[in-house]
Amino acid sequence: MRRSIFIGNWKMNHTVGSAIRLVTELRTKLSGKLEMDIVIAPPFTLLHPLEIAVLDSPIELGAQNVHWEDRGAFTGEVSSAMLADVSCKYCIVGHSERRTLFNESDQFVNKKILNLLDHGIKPVLCVGETQSERKNGQTTEVLQRQLQLGLRSVNALQSTELVIAYEPVWAIGTQTPASPAMAQEAHVYIREQLGNIFRKDVAQDIRIVYGGSVNPSNIAGFMDQKDIDGALIGGASLESDSFLKIVFSGSE
């Protein structure tokens, strides 16, 4: 049984004051034993203040990016060791904004994943096709490439630490989500590929979340699908009300 997971990708939003306010609001509405994992991925500058703000709460911290070396002359970069030092449990890798705006290759994504796993941080690997790739019938080819190259040398034992986020690029920040059926079809394909890369039984335990214009009114449709185990949420994770509505209506 896969435990559902909801990850808020704050992107380049919030400052210390507004982030602490948001986490305080989330905390007051999250009590008791929860049946899902809740992760927020703020910008780097907020990780340490939020490490303290989420203490003794069900909220876990994630980062949005990482470098693959532990330390050294890499101006502007942050390592897995540094993320672990501020209690980061997850890290988004290969988001389409990084792939397109910062030329992040599948090879870079792979190095980051291997380094994160070495430091006990769960990678959230983002995969997904662009509009034109879907139109040209290349969706499965793209997903296969991103998974195979991104997960090279990850062993079956480590694989259950992974979260895969299916994020069709055309659905991100557009208010045009994929339909639940379309997302389910992609998730089934992704799980099949994970079965080929690792083992079929192992693939059954890996969580695959959907991302791209998720909001409180469409989450239930996604969560009704057998292979959708949660969501990666951008815009709607920036306010406590919408984020919590997604978390709770998604896990009913």
Ligand code: PGA
């Ligand atoms: P969105 O972003 O929910 O604003 O579409 C999702 C993402 O980029 O992870």
